[in-house]
Amino acid sequence: MPEPRLPVIALTVGEPAGIGPEISLRAAWSLRHEVRPVLIGDAAYLAMLANEIDPAIRLMAVSIEAVRNYGLSAIPADRMSVIDCPLSAHVVAGQLDPRNGRAVLHTLDVAIETVEQGWCDAVVTAPLQKSTINDAGVKFSGHTEYFAEKTHTPQVVMMLACEANAHLPQALRVALATTHLPLKDVPQAIQPEHLLRTIQIINIDLRDKFGLLQPRILVAGLNPHAGENGYLGTEEINVITPVIQQAQSMGVNVSGPYPADTLFQQKYLADADCVLAMYHDQGLAVLKHASFGLGVNITLGLPLIRTSVDHGTALDLAAKGVGHADIRSMQVAIRTAAVMAKNKTSS
Structure with missing residues (x-):
């Protein structure tokens, strides 16, 4: 043979x-x-x-x-x-x-x-x-x-991933809605069409290149407490939530927006295949703390x-x-x- x-x-x-x-x-x-x-x-x-x-x-x-x-x-x-x-x-x-x-x-x-x-x-x-x-x-x-x-x-998505290790009970994948931008430019960069396409790219590549039949994607909010019902920002109400709902109507298993300061807990991550963070340090600070030198950078799309x-x-x-x-x-x-x-x- x-x-x-x-x-x-x-x-x-x-x-x-x-x-x-x-x-x-x-x-x-x-x-x-x-x-x-x-x-x-x-x-x-x-x-x-x-x-x-x-x-x-x-x-x-x-x-x-x-x-x-x-x-x-x-x-x-x-x-x-x-x-x-x-x-x-x-x-x-x-x-x-x-x-x-x-x-x-x-x-x-x-x-x-x-x-x-x-x-x-x-x-x-x-x-x-x-x-x-x-x-x-x-x-x-x-x-x-x-x-x-x-x-x-026309559009790619940056995702970092790490295997389970002493600091992390299961593998973790973090994708980014925006990458190397000054923080002041992030809100304007989170536009509905771009965000929807980002979620679609994550879903397709996790399915076709990672063998996940129906990937579960968790989306972080942009503002503290995911905007606190508009008191700490309206991007969640005006952009992020409607895009998530649109993606759900297309059959994508996506949910959120979740407050980023509490999202990276075992009770949320245990069944998640990927977290979509709104900006670079929001997601990668957590992942690199848990796995620096053990992670991998993946270009989706x-x-x-x-x-x-x-x-x-x-x-x-x-x-x-x-x-x-x-x-x-x-x-x-x-x-x-x-x-x-x-x-x-x-x-």
Whole structure:
């Protein structure tokens, strides 16, 4: 009987001066019997780093042109493939160099191509430094926005998730109605059409990529005490509640709005599949307190699967040399992408 096919995961290694290349190598190697990782980055640099981490790590470099012509089937099972995206400047750990900005951005283009062409099943991204790409002369606001633009996706949703741990009795998923906005701009950004589409995207992706037949979504209010019947704000009355009712009429299992300060309790979360927070810190402060370094960032609404770690480039750790970075968030990101790929294939 043939061995089951392993999910093929494209893994961009992120900012070369940060911990991205190290955690990508270590996490991918540790999970090589669960997934088939395809690293995307500078092959020579990754080979040097791999030898420093563990001489047992075996890599095989290929060009994107070779992959276009022959695919990835020729890579031996005992090696991890690296699609070579050469850097422009020598890497000094902990020191950013804008000369490498365009090469880092190119790894994202290659990763998107690998999924669109069917060579890989999902993309996992290591952290990159936005400033390096902007300093290279390319306007760049982040992975999420870039993937949306490149895949012609009009609206995506940022969701962070974590597995059960010592601080959390069950898995937790928190999606965001707004992301990286100044707090003063959040109320105006919560518009009925956008909020309804956000709820629909969460519902569809939890069903199709997480295998949940009828996801239960809890929605947080914007204001303290969810507006206190209008005394502390009217967004709940004028926007959030009508949108929830509209989504319910469309068959979505969604409820709220709930006061955010009491929503994150076991009695509410026990049967919930996702919490929709109105703004970044409202939801992510809770999740990161319970799971920082163990979580995964997931972009919902894309035509492809994309996950990432829940932390940044950690230049200070990279400057200390290999062995200081925690790979657990990267491992969770890879495993989550694999599960989503399997669910999407079977749906």
